[in-house]
Amino acid sequence: DxxxxxxxxxxxxxxxxxxxLRCSPISGHKSVSWYQxxxxxxxxxxxxxxxxxxxxxxxxxxxxxxxxxxxYSSELNVNALLLGDSALYLCASTFSxxxxxxxxxxxQGTRLTVV
Amino acid sequence: LAKTTQPxxxxxxxxxEVNITCSHNNIATNDYITWYQQFPSQGPRFIIQGYKTKVxxxxxxxxxxxDRKSSTLSLPRVSLSDTAxxxxxxxxxxxxxxxxxxxxGSGTQLTVLP
Numbered sequence: 001d002x003x004x005x006x007x008x009x010x011x012x013x014x015x016x017x018x019x020x021l022r023c024s025p026i027s028g029h030k031s032v033s034w035y036q037x038x039x040x041x042x043x044x045x046x047x048x049x050x051x052x053x054x055x056x057x058x059x060x061x062x063x064x065x066x067x068x069x070x071x072y073s074s075e076l077n078v079n080a081l082l083l084g085d086s087a088l089y090l091c092a093s094t095f096s097x098x099x100x101x102x103x104x105x106x107x108q109g110t111r112l113t114v115v
Numbered sequence: 116l117a118k119t120t121q122p123x124x125x126x127x128x129x130x131x132e133v134n135i136t137c138s139h140n141n142i143a144t145n146d147y148i149t150w151y152q153q154f155p156s157q158g159p160r161f162i163i164q165g166y167k168t169k170v171x172x173x174x175x176x177x178x179x180x181x182d183r184k185s186s187t188l189s190l191p192r193v194s195l196s197d198t199a200x201x202x203x204x205x206x207x208x209x210x211x212x213x214x215x216x217x218x219x220g221s222g223t224q225l226t227v228l229p
Contacts, residue, residue: 004158033217042202042219043159090158092217104217106158 002027004093004107012113013081021076021110025093031055032074033104034066035090043090049074078112086114119203124224133190135223137203140184146206148179148186153200153222162201163188190225198227 005024013019025032031050035043045058049068063079072093078085088111092104120138127133139148147166151159163170165177165186176189190197200222 035217035219040221042222043217044219045217088156092158103161103164106160109156109158111156 004091004105006089006091006107006110008110009108010111010113012115014115015081015083017081018077018079019081019112021078021089021091021112022073023076023091023093023107024073025091026105029093029095029105030072031094032068032072033092033094034074034076035092035106036060037088037090037109039087046076081114083114086112088112119205119220121201121203121220121223123221124226126226126228127193128228129194130192133193133197133225133227135188135190135201135203135225136185137188137205138185139203139205142183142205148177148183149204149217150175150177150188151202151204151219153202159202159219193225193227195227195229198225200224 004026007022011019023032031048033048034046036046037043046060046064047054047066048056049066052068066074066076068074076089088109090109091107094104118141121135125135147164149164150162152162153159163172163175163177165179167179167183170177178187178189188201202219202222204217204219
């Protein structure tokens with residue numbers, strides 16, 4: 001049974017470029033969330049999508065956007081990259097949107113380096 | 116969301132029991148307590164979750180006192196492969212109730228020594 005898969009695993013971009021990161025949730029999971037993890041810190045919430053709609057947004061600029069497709073996979077887009085966007089980007093999937101005792105499953109992440 | 120406080124780092128030796136305590140003085144009535152483990156360059160992995168008293172699974176135990184203002188993750192007989200960052204999370208719904216957000220602190224770096 002496949003877990004959460006993210007692609008690519010590593011990426012190097014230059015300042016000002018844009019990037020698209022992809023995530024496939026566990027089969028049957030309808031909710032996908034994105035997190036940014038800067039080195040030495042815990043993951044920070046960026047977005048949650050459920051049933052193809054944005055359901056939550058963290059404190060990130062409008063350069064960050066995302067979408068969820070009918071098959072529940074998701075893309076995270078970041079425009080006008082800054083050096084500070086260098087981080088591990090994590091995708092988490094859950095079956096439902098609300099239940100607090102639902103385990104979130106994380107992918108391996110995409111390591112983005114902006115130079 | 117309830118803020119959590121946990122030690123920045125801990126060292127232990129193989130075979131010992133490790134207890135990591137997390138403080139969450141402002142925990143709300145409906146909040147659960149969840150612990151995640153993260154290895155370098157990997158996503159966090161769910162360890163255990165509880166609401167009150169004691170919860171045990173195949174990898175850990177979680178002790179929660181009656182006032183629920185703290186919790187202790189207990190790892191029995193740790194091995195070198197348990198070296199990781201451990202996060203304590205409390206409260207899984209943001210205040211608006213429209214999203215399910217996990218709020219991570221800085222975690223506890225556990226280093227298991229041979």
